[in-house]
Amino acid sequence: MSDRGQVRQASNSRTVRGQSGHVSRSSLSSSHFDSANGTATVGLTNARTRIVGNRTGFLADAIITLVRLFRAIGEVLSAWFRRVSSVVTPLGWSMLLLVPAAFVFGYGLGWVELVAVAFAGTVLILIAAAYLVGRNAFAIDLTVAHSRVVVGDRATGLITVTNPTRRRLIGVKVEVPVGRGLAEIAMPGLSRGAAFRHEFLVPTSHRGVLAIGPVRTVRADPVGLVRRELVWTTARELFIHPRTIGIPSTSTGFVRDLEGNPTRDLSNSDVSFHALREYVPGDERRYIHWKSTAKTGTYMVRQFEETRRSHLVIALSLASANYATDEEFEMAVSVAGSLGARAIRDARNVAVVVSEKTPEFAKRKVLAVRHLNTLTRTRLLDDLSVVDHAESALGIMDVARVAADEITGISVAFLVCGSLATATELRAASTKFPPGVEVVAVVCDPETIPGLRRVAGLSVLTIGYLEDLQKSLARAAAA
Structure with missing residues (x-):
């Protein structure tokens, strides 16, 4: 077959394919372009x-x-x-609606007094509009003395306003949002190159993170029809840490590592010598004590007490059901911070965990804990500044179970909770940890007499004040 015949056959095949339902080149060109x-x-x-x-x-x-x-x-x-x-207040919107209505009804009904009210409202609107004209060329700076303070300590902020222009600037009102509050400062007029400084107190009665600023100036008419705000600075954050106390290293006698007390578990190879025993098949020959072997005529090998690098776990319950008052919860946060800060200072392995919260419309309880930052003492206290109790948070027993599953090599576990955690719950929480783990429950009950109770595998410390933690830990370690 010739080449021309092949071309004609291929053209016919394209036509047949187009008729059979496939998209041909001609139909694509006519429908899509x-x-x-x-x-x-x-x-x-x-x-x-x-x-x-x-x-x-x-x-x-x-x-x-x-x-x-x-x-x-x-x-x-x-x-x-x-x-x-953004500049017209609700009163201003009301005036804008009332003035035209007063004109209409005043002239329509021949009510002279209503017309006079309409003209008076017009004058007030014009005066208020004049207050919005122009912009003050201030230079405003916001300074916070410290970025982190302890709850109850004195904290201040400083506002510095300068006039960099060659003319006198009229005074305005300066506002500084401090958390949910507002600091208002009446600034006087400033001459050329003058400066105005004002120091204000920052409330630190409650633990948390306060947003200070941004500083804004407010220009408003005397009646309050308009309000113009100008933002001058960015916001600053102030961390209000929970109160903590210094715990002597000797008070944490529960902690066991190569430099501390050995464990009660026996081992065939370690650094803490315990006793001699008779040789049994499988023992390593390098641990044979030859002098005792020569005296007794029987092979004697060394036996050691097992030591290990300590791993502390501090579990803080955020469940509202474990606390009778907010004071108990604040004390519990301080206890967790004090224990964690001491462990970080001693360069020990420490994990601080808090309860996770179940979402409001979740079908089942969320079994999880949130790990706080333990890289430095400051970061730990930053995280503790924002924790809060909730009804949907995990209780102390669930926190202990999740922490025991997620963290390996635990040697000491501190369970921190309030007075509403029952002894049954605490005993059940202690059983979630592997055998050999020293479990200490710290129950915060303000103004109660401190006490120590020992149950199988569990030490329960009850403290009435934060300062009781030192003596209670020392007593428990001695016991």
Whole structure:
């Protein structure tokens, strides 16, 4: 067959495929591209196709132009309305509605007094608008003396306002948001190069993180129709740490490592010698004590007490069901911070965990704990500054179970909770840890007499004041 015959046959095959339902080249060209300009119109999902579909021509272009014009006008009006609404107070909006109504009804009913009220309102609106004109060229700086303080300590902030211009600037009101509060400062007028400094107190009665600032100046008319705010600085954060006490290293006698007390578990190879015993098959020959072997005539080998690098776990319950009052919870946070800070200072392996909260509409309880940062003492206290109790948080027993599953090599576990945690719950929590782990429950009950109770595998310390923690730990370690 010649080449011309092959070409004709291929052309016929394309035609047959097009008739059988497949897309042919000619149909693709006519349906997917506009015949006038060759641009694709089918299959698009942009704004144009939603408005005019696949139509082209003058009418479609005119509709699109009108839509774009109205959209641009709407954006301008929306931006203008947002700017106006940010400076007009509710009283100002009321005045803007009442003045035209007073004019209409005053002239319509011939009520002279109502017309006078309308003119008076107009004068007030014009005066208020005059207060919005212009911008004060202040230089304002916000300084916070410390970024971290202990709850109850004195903390202050300093605002410095200077006039860098050559003219006198009138005084305005300066506002500084401090947490949920607001510090208001009436600033006097400043002459050329003058400065104004004002120190204000920051409340530190509650643990948490306070956002201080940003500093803003307020220009408002005397009646209160308009209010214009200008932001000058960024916000500063102040961490209010929980109160902690220094725990002597000797008070944490529960902690066992190569430099501390050995464990009661016996081992065939370690560094802490315990006793001699008779040789049994399988013992290493290097531990044979030859002098005793010569005296007794029987092979004697050394036996050691096992020592290991200590790993402390401090588990803090955030469940509201474990605390009778907020004072108990604050004491528990301070206990966890004191224990963690001491362990970090001693360069020990420590993990501080708190309860996770179950979402409000969850189908089942979330069994998880949140690990706090223990890299440094400061970071640990930063994390403890923001913890809070909740009804949906895990109780002390669930916290102990999750911590025992997630953390390996635990030697000492401190369970910190309030007075509503029962002895049964504490005993059940202690059983979640592997055998050999020393479990200490610290029960915070303000103003109660400190005490120590020992149950199988569990020491329960009850403290009434934070300072009782030192003596209670020393007593428990001695016991």
